[in-house]
Amino acid sequence: MLVSQILNECSGAMARKVFVDFDGTIASHDVGNQILQVFGNEEVMRIDQLWINGDISTRERAEAQFAHIDVSEYELKRFVDSFHVEPDFIEFVDWCRSKDVELEILSDGFDFYIDRMLAAVGLTALPRRANSLAFEEDKIILRFPYENDGNRMFGVCKDVYLRSAANCYESIAFIGDSNSDIPAAPIADILFAREGLILARYCKLNEIPVFEFSRFVEVSTVLHAKWFDEGI
Numbered sequence: 001m002l003v004s005q006i007l008n009e010c011s012g013a014m015a016r017k018v019f020v021d022f023d024g025t026i027a028s029h030d031v032g033n034q035i036l037q038v039f040g041n042e043e044v045m046r047i048d049q050l051w052i053n054g055d056i057s058t059r060e061r062a063e064a065q066f067a068h069i070d071v072s073e074y075e076l077k078r079f080v081d082s083f084h085v086e087p088d089f090i091e092f093v094d095w096c097r098s099k100d101v102e103l104e105i106l107s108d109g110f111d112f113y114i115d116r117m118l119a120a121v122g123l124t125a126l127p128r129r130a131n132s133l134a135f136e137e138d139k140i141i142l143r144f145p146y147e148n149d150g151n152r153m154f155g156v157c158k159d160v161y162l163r164s165a166a167n168c169y170e171s172i173a174f175i176g177d178s179n180s181d182i183p184a185a186p187i188a189d190i191l192f193a194r195e196g197l198i199l200a201r202y203c204k205l206n207e208i209p210v211f212e213f214s215r216f217v218e219v220s221t222v223l224h225a226k227w228f229d230e231g232i
């Protein structure tokens with residue numbers, strides 16, 4: 001999809017929008033990383049470091065890593081079921097709906113576990129952009145439907161969507177925790193980072209204003225004050 005097409009998606013119906021990362025932010029663990037840790041080997045983790053260093057893209061990382069991973073659909077589903085969505089994320093979704101705040105998940109992880117974990121708590125209708133992992137004839141097939149939107153180092157280049165939304169919304173918040181959230185950090189009007197983790201440390205180091213949080217109720221409290229009490 002071209003950026004011009006993304007711009008056309010802006011309805012302008014809502015004044016405020018929240019973008020949220022999934023792994024380690026909505027989900028209490030980095031599920032994608034846990035899959036690699038448990039079903040992968042040393043080579044898989046070495047490839048991960050190349051991505052962290054910025055030497056390879058999300059697609060290159062995933063294609064190289066899953067070449068070393070042998071897991072059935074049944075095993076992977078059972079494994080995913082051992083993780084959960086943060087309990088107060090559901091209340092946060094309700095708060096957004098009650099305030100007409102649009103919410104979208106931006107993940108450089110995979111739909112296989114995102115959709116399953118959200119469905120487990122009844123959140124089936126949330127908009128989300130993520131990479132795709134599917135089993136076809138017992139083989140894992142990876143797809144990256146959004147990689148052409150950005151610089152191709154990420155499957156889902158989060159800053160692209162924040163920039164395009166900036167034209168349509170009065171104010172944009174972003175919530176994240178780690179490396180793939182860093183490009184979005186300077187663009188958000190209001191930024192939240194999981195306490196003490198990579199995104200929070202990056203923002204402090206680079207003097208980017210950030211609210212560190214551990215529970216979603218802290219996020220909604222800040223947003224309520226900023227957006228509805230101060231009248232932004």
Ligand SMILES: [Mg+2]
Nearest residue numbers: 021023024178
């Ligand atoms: Mg994350």
